[in-house]
Amino acid sequence: AQSVAQPEDQVNVAEGNPLTVKCTYSVSGNPYLFWYVQYPNRGLQFLLKYITGDNLVKGSYGFEAEFNKSQTSFHLKKPSALVSDSALYFCAVRGSARQLTFGSGTQLTVLP
Amino acid sequence: DTAVSQTPKYLVTQMGNDKSIKCEQNLGHDTMYWYKQDSKKFLKIMFSYNNKELIINETVPNRFSPKSPDKAHLNLHINSLELGDSAVYFCASSQELPERETQYFGPGTRLLVL
Numbered sequence: 001a002q003s004v005a006q007p008e009d010q011v012n013v014a015e016g017n018p019l020t021v022k023c024t025y026s027v028s029g030n031p032y033l034f035w036y037v038q039y040p041n042r043g044l045q046f047l048l049k050y051i052t053g054d055n056l057v058k059g060s061y062g063f064e065a066e067f068n069k070s071q072t073s074f075h076l077k078k079p080s081a082l083v084s085d086s087a088l089y090f091c092a093v094r095g096s097a098r099q100l101t102f103g104s105g106t107q108l109t110v111l112p
Numbered sequence: 113d114t115a116v117s118q119t120p121k122y123l124v125t126q127m128g129n130d131k132s133i134k135c136e137q138n139l140g141h142d143t144m145y146w147y148k149q150d151s152k153k154f155l156k157i158m159f160s161y162n163n164k165e166l167i168i169n170e171t172v173p174n175r176f177s178p179k180s181p182d183k184a185h186l187n188l189h190i191n192s193l194e195l196g197d198s199a200v201y202f203c204a205s206s207q208e209l210p211e212r213e214t215q216y217f218g219p220g221t222r223l224l225v226l
Binding site: 024032034036038041042043045046049051073090094100101102105 | 116145152153154155156157159160167168171202213214215216217218219220
């Protein structure tokens with residue numbers, strides 16, 4: 001079985017500071033890892049993914065994520081947070097199973 | 113251009129009724145999905161179709177029946193609605209190839225069962 005853990009329900013960060021949203025995973029086979037963002041009353045929007053290759057993946061809106069195989073982690077990062085980054089962030093993994101498994105989500109609040 | 117669209121956006125209905133939610137994608141994708149997001153924002157896969165063939169069918173009551181008339185459409189019919197069916201239902205689509213496995217989501221249908 002595959003699973004994703006997002007250990008923080010809520011992350012608060014001041015505008016202009018770096019942000020990190022944590023994600024760890026468990027999967028059979030090679031992992032395909034994704035980050036999605038959900039704004040209030042909206043669907044999920046794709047941010048970035050790791051399939052293979054460079055462990056540092058760059059995505060939309062200045063976000064990046066680092067794949068760490070030994071720690072089975074895929075943390076989302078941004079060097080300088082914006083108030084408009086405030087949203088619900090989901091990590092997801094797909095291994096040998098055909099479906100994506102999502103984490104429980106982390107609410108990011110960027111304070112002005 | 114709307115890539116993945118769902119209708120209706122909001123659905124309020126009484127217990128015991130039957131309702132349908134429609135989904136269409138214009139991305140040319142082969143695979144479509146239905147997810148349920150509960151009140152705690154937890155997302156769970158319900159069904160997946162690939163080229164009109166059911167490939168994922170998670171533990172979902174058989175009151176829920178997906179139908180795919182063609183690979184651009186995946187509808188969800190729900191019989192005998194219950195209070196616990198209240199949730200946001202998301203449709204998504206993707207190419208089947210692993211390198212393109214990004215799923216693109218619709219805006220959601222907010223179902224409230226009274």
